[in-house]
Amino acid sequence: MAALIGHLSGFDGNSESWTCYQERLEQYFLVNEIDDEKKVPALLTLLGEKTYGLLRNLTSPDKPSTQSYDHLCELLNKHLNPKPLIIAERFRFHKRNQAAGESVNDYVTTLRKLAEHCDFQASLNDTLRDRLVCGLKDEHIQRKLLSMEDLSLKKAVETAVAMETATRDAAELQSLTASVNKVEKRKPSRRVEHRPRQKQATANSTGKQNGKCIHCGKDNHASFKCRFKNAICHACNAHGHIKSICLKARARDVHAMNNNDVPVMSINSVTKGSSRKITITPRDRRQTLTNGSRYGLSCFSDVKRRVPEVFLEMLHWISPHQC
Structure with missing residues (x-):
């Protein structure tokens, strides 16, 4: 026996409708060349435990294996996919507007799904066009569609998608341009130049202050060689300098001269x-x-x-x- 093509899991009503599952089941039988005599055993095998139990209750007291394939599918379709009320489905269809952040293509897809059980028949395309124009969120696109003559569903979708794309691209371009302008308007940051520090009026490597000894005020020797480096000032009693260069003594002299x-x-x-x-x-x-x-x-x-x-x-x- 040749290997089967594809894989078909059991039916799950939470993830798909019975109509969709039956369509996939038909394609599975077709691609694997399953004839009519084997469709019932294949169906009962692929349904899964929960759905097989439901089908067994629907065929009771007979067993599902004694029924035809078409009859079993009809029983499951009536139970799992009951025919909805047309008025209720149309109410939901006409109340559906484009949601925030929803694209035009997604909105049209949702409308087609809602129209499945509305029984619009020949007027389906015109009804979808009208609902699209009325439910659009962008008033600019809406006014454009309302001004067009002989507007078909296809033309309305193409125009709305094109304008939506142009609006989105323009917004992205403006945002990019604004960002570039903002960067250009920024003042260039001032570069901090680290210049070598000038010699300060403090003791340097030679132990001098402005070229003079910090202990006696002379310029013929380094401060660390000065014999007054441990001297006591007679003006302020501080260690390390003599009275002739004492800042406190000079301050007192200035005060006396101003008196x-x-x-x-x-x-x-x-x-x-x-x-x-x-x-x-x-x-x-x-x-x-x-x-x-x-x-x-x-x-x-x-x-x-x-x-x-x-x-x-x-x-x-x-x-x-x-x-």
């Missing part, structure tokens, strides 16, 4: 002779002490205390109440 009660003189030139006489040329008392700061001469009282001979000479330049 009206403490007159300030500016030393224009300082000379030392063998007699250690110091000559001071007077300047505006509001000016900042420059060359004299190295000698610690920031006010008259300081001059009087540390350089008395200079103070006596300065008495010729100032009034007595300024000292």
Whole structure:
């Protein structure tokens, strides 16, 4: 015996109708050259347990094997596929509109299925055309179809599908164009250039600050070789620098110079002779002490205390109440 072509499982009413199953059964008999005498045994074998039990009840008290093939199919068709009410089927057909996201082709297929039991007969194509035009969701396509003369079902489907495709393609193109324009309008991000850091006003690899020692302020040696690196400042009592470069001491001097009660003189030139006489040329008392700061001469009282001979000479330049 030659091998059978194809495979036909048992009938399942949840997945297909009896009409569809019977059509597939006929094709199975035809392709495998099953003659009329073997159709009944083949049918009873292929139906499956549940459907065979149903058929046995329908033929009771006779057994299904005693009935003809056509009679068995008729019994199953009446039980599994009863004739629906035409008015109810037409009601469902005319209420069906295109759903959101449903294509025109899918909508036409659904309409054809609903019209199966509506008994439209010769008016089937015209009825399908009318339902298609009335049920379309896109009003633009709908208006186009309503304006066409001698509109047939085939022409209506072709026009609706073409316009639907054009609308979808245009929307995709616009979306792509908008995305490209959005990218072009973006401002280019600023590139951060990592430049080598300049020398800061801090101790560098040579231990100097702006070329000078951070402990004494001189520029003839490195900071780590300075003999004042462990010195204690007499102005702020901090370790690591001397009073001449102390920032706190300079701040106090500036504050003293801004005080009206403490007159300030500016030393224009300082000379030392063998007699250690110091000559001071007077300047505006509001000016900042420059060359004299190295000698610690920031006010008259300081001059009087540390350089008395200079103070006596300065008495010729100032009034007595300024000292």
